[in-house]
Amino acid sequence: MITLVDYDAGNTYNLQKAFAYLGVKTNLTDDPKEILASEAIVLPGVGAFQSAMKILKAKKLDTTLQKAANDGIPLLGICLGMQLLFDSSSEYGITEGLHLIPGKVIELPNKKGFKIPQMGWNQNKLLKPSSEFALLENEYTYFVHSYYAKCEPEYVVSEVEYSANVPAVVQNKNVFGMQFHPEKSGHIGLEVLKTFKERIVFK
């Protein structure tokens, strides 16, 4: 069973609907036992890093997710859920993240012609052709964010060009992150979720 981590994140229901459309049953829970017993974990997220981390900690889900990742359970963070996988974020002061992928979450640089947040469809450039997510090459996916992950290229599967090169898909072993919203990225977004299920979870 794929577990959706329940912590009042904005896009949870839409992710659930996307999985349901693909015929994939998901279990929405904040119970550490259920999370650790699942075949894969999806961490949704919309909103601010600091308050999301606070809720995760209050529910003791930070240590649960770290244990799950160390146990080798595939973990996919989406949007803010991806950002939470990193070491820290500078949104409203420095907040520590889950330390599952080395790197920092910082504000998108303010450059002329680039509105913040980045909101809309941007084109993926694939950096890791051997990735399960190679299907994203040159595909447009839907982004809404003001902060982005700055990390070593070895963790970046694909990126998009904006006021910085923005990692769109990141990976550290069994831990994956997507800055875009696959649940809002039309056909290709559904293919990405299907790939996660078929090639990573139940391979």
Next chain:
Amino acid sequence: MLAKRIIPCLDIDDNRVKKGVNFVNLEDVGDPAEIAAEYERQGADELVFLDITATNQKRSTMTDVVENVSRQVFMPLTVGGGIRNLNDMQKLLKAGADKISLNSAAVADPDLIQAGAKKFGNQCIVVAIDVKKDQKTGQKLVYTHGGKKATNINAIEWAKKVVALGAGELLITSMNKDGTKSGFDIELYQEIGAAVDVPIIASGGAGKIEDFVHVFKEAPVDGALAASVFHFGELTIAQVKKQLKLAGVNVR
């Protein structure tokens, strides 16, 4: 690079997509989820649902429409019409909307913009502005209530104000152009684009493919919205995008 967006608008009345001229002689166009799915196939980048229901008792069906569409169509959904408070917004977001569009309610109570942005994030709050140029004074004025009620608010000043209050996007309809099919109001978008730094969606006047090329080439807009040209099959989104690509506009 971010792609320019093509956005069909669906007017919803009593669970159905309707289309009329100036909200009268409403013609039934079809089922919202079916039409949304068809637009997704054609390559729409986003959908706007506008609740044009006249009575309150039918209004709650909008949540059902959003809920139903978001089970089958996976792209950004903006919902507007009759949203008056944070509770209305929350219900629609929970049902599957990604953005909330405020129009008359924002004019009546500008604090609602700030409250919505604070609670749900700027990216969630779209302010829709209906603009009409006064033929005598040349002033661009804001209209409310589906364009029926004039205010004395200057549209450019209003755009700046709503952005300062937290609007993450503006949906600007030129009432002088709406329904004319004579092209978008390029000058209006140039003026508003110079005044604010949030994404702008142009609406009103789309009639032929070239109109979309012109607005993206000549004005700083991020998206173009249209209803009737798409509903009645005069143009498909794929045709529009093909031409935009040829003209060097970045589309998906």
